[in-house]
Amino acid sequence: MARTAKHLLDELARPGPHQVLRGDLALVGMPGVVFTPAAGLGLPAIAFGHGWLQPPSRYRGLFRHLASWGVVVAAPGTHVGPLGSHRLLASDLRTALDVCSGVRLGDGAISVDQDKLGLAGHSTGGGAAALAAADDPRVKAVATLAAAQTKPFATDAAARCRVPSLHLVGGNDLVAPPSAHGELIAQAWGGPTQLRTLPKASHLGFAEGKHWSGLLVHGKSEHATQRVSRALLTAFFLVHLAGQKTYQPLLDEPVKAAPVTFETVSA
Numbered sequence: 224m225a226r227t228a229k230h231l232l233d234e235l236a237r238p239g240p241h242q243v244l245r246g247d248l249a250l251v252g253m254p255g256v257v258f259t260p261a262a263g264l265g266l267p268a269i270a271f272g273h274g275w276l277q278p279p280s281r282y283r284g285l286f287r288h289l290a291s292w293g294v295v296v297a298a299p300g301t302h303v304g305p306l307g308s309h310r311l312l313a314s315d316l317r318t319a320l321d322v323c324s325g326v327r328l329g330d331g332a333i334s335v336d337q338d339k340l341g342l343a344g345h346s347t348g349g350g351a352a353a354l355a356a357a358d359d360p361r362v363k364a365v366a367t368l369a370a371a372q373t374k375p376f377a378t379d380a381a382a383r384c385r386v387p388s389l390h391l392v393g394g395n396d397l398v399a400p401p402s403a404h405g406e407l408i409a410q411a412w413g414g415p416t417q418l419r420t421l422p423k424a425s426h427l428g429f430a431e432g433k434h435w436s437g438l439l440v441h442g443k444s445e446h447a448t449q450r451v452s453r454a455l456l457t458a459f460f461l462v463h464l465a466g467q468k469t470y471q472p473l474l475d476e477p478v479k480a481a482p483v484t485f486e487t488v489s490a
Contacts (some may be wrong), residue, residue, distance in 0.1 A: 226469075228476035235454035235470065239292030244333075251322050253315065254300035255279055258290040262332040267339035268295035270319035270355070271311055272348025274429075275371070276436040278303055278307035282345065284431050288453045294460050295335055297323050309347055309373035313354035316342055320361065337361065339464040343456065345429050346371060346399060350377035350392075353408060357383040364463035366456050367391070368429040370408050371399035378411040385414040389459045389474070391481065393424030393453050397441045409485050417474065418485035419455065424448040451480045 226234075235361040241260035247488030248255035260266065271286065273279050279286075279298040286296040297319035302312045324337045341364040344352035356362045357380035372378065376377050381388075392405035399405065401420065409418040421428075425442025429452055432444055455478070458470040477483070 226472065228473045228478055229434065231458065231470055231473040231479060232451070232454045234474065235292070235457045236450045238288060239457075241291050241293055243287050243290040246296060246328065248299060248319065248322065251326070253318065255298050255319065256283070256286065256300070257322070258286040258296045259328050259333050260290055260293050260295070263293060264334045265336040265339070266293060266295050266333065266458060268297065268320065268323035268335040268343065269318040269341040269343050269460060269464075270323070271296055271298040272300065272316055272344030272351040273300070273303065274346030274348050274369070275307075276303065276440065277307065277345065277430055277434065281430040281432060281434060284449065285456070286452055288456060291462060292457050293465065294457070295323050295328065295333070297348070309351050309354060310375060312348065312351040316344075316351060316355040317359050320359070339363065339438065341365060341464050343367065343458055346426065347371045347373055349405070350408065353380045353384060356380070356386065362386060362430050364388070364460060366459050367405065367408065368452055369393050369396055369424070370398055370405040372404050372407070374430040378385070381408045381411040382413050384412055387414055387463050388412050388416045389455065390416065390418045391455060392418065392420050393426060393428055393448070394420050394422040395424060396426045398426035405486065412487070416485075416487050417483055419478070419481040420484045421448055421451060421481050435436050447480070451478070455481060
């Protein structure tokens with residue numbers, strides 16, 4: 224019997240079947256982290272862009288969760304200061320994909336399929352993911368969390384992206400209000416796209432734990448926001464990178480905690 228979106232959401236909100244290993248991008252000359260399943264060949268991989276002032280450590284739960292479901296995650300820890308470059312962060316995201324696809328991870332028991340690469344990001348890191356995807360034909364899927372406009376404009380880059388995308392925005396986001404940021408990026412996207420709004424989510428609801436930037440940036444870590452976003456991102460990348468269509472209903476059917484507010488099914 225086919226499982227409903229609710230059942231799939233409950234399943235994917237829990238950790239997956241893989242043990243998880245953590246590594247360090249510093250080994251290739253870049254600050255940042257890598258999370259992988261303990262073993263697996265031909266795996267999908269994504270590079271993740273952090274939000275404004277947010278270190279990659281604020282997303283460790285998300286990275287570990289994706290890795291437990293078989294997705295390699297690399298997150299550069301560059302440009303975390305107030306004047307960090309969006310353009311250079313986008314370049315570092317592409318470099319992180321190079322590392323995932325070109326370096327044998329772990330003790331040789333882990334490899335990434337170069338045809339299964341994606342990008343994701345939070346806040347300006349989501350905008351940077353759009354910048355990176357527009358200039359990298361290897362990228363097959365992009366997901367953003369509370370995406371924020373960047374310089375160069377993420378909206379301009381989005382128009383050049385032809386791959387599937389998923390954009391999650393917060394109804395209580397006072398830092399990057401969806402109508403001026405995430406919604407515009409989704410509406411400009413050149414390929415199939417879906418925008419879902421989490422009604423109670425704030426800008427920092429997607430980030431984990433506490434951080435001094437909370438004094439400057441509205442919002443705080445929200446368990447409910449992270450639970451739903453982890454499940455949806457996991458489904459999105461398993462479907463579009465790993466080809467696991469079992470989880471397609473979660474992307475197609477209504478989800479009470481994250482209703483679809485904009486969608487295009489083809490370019």
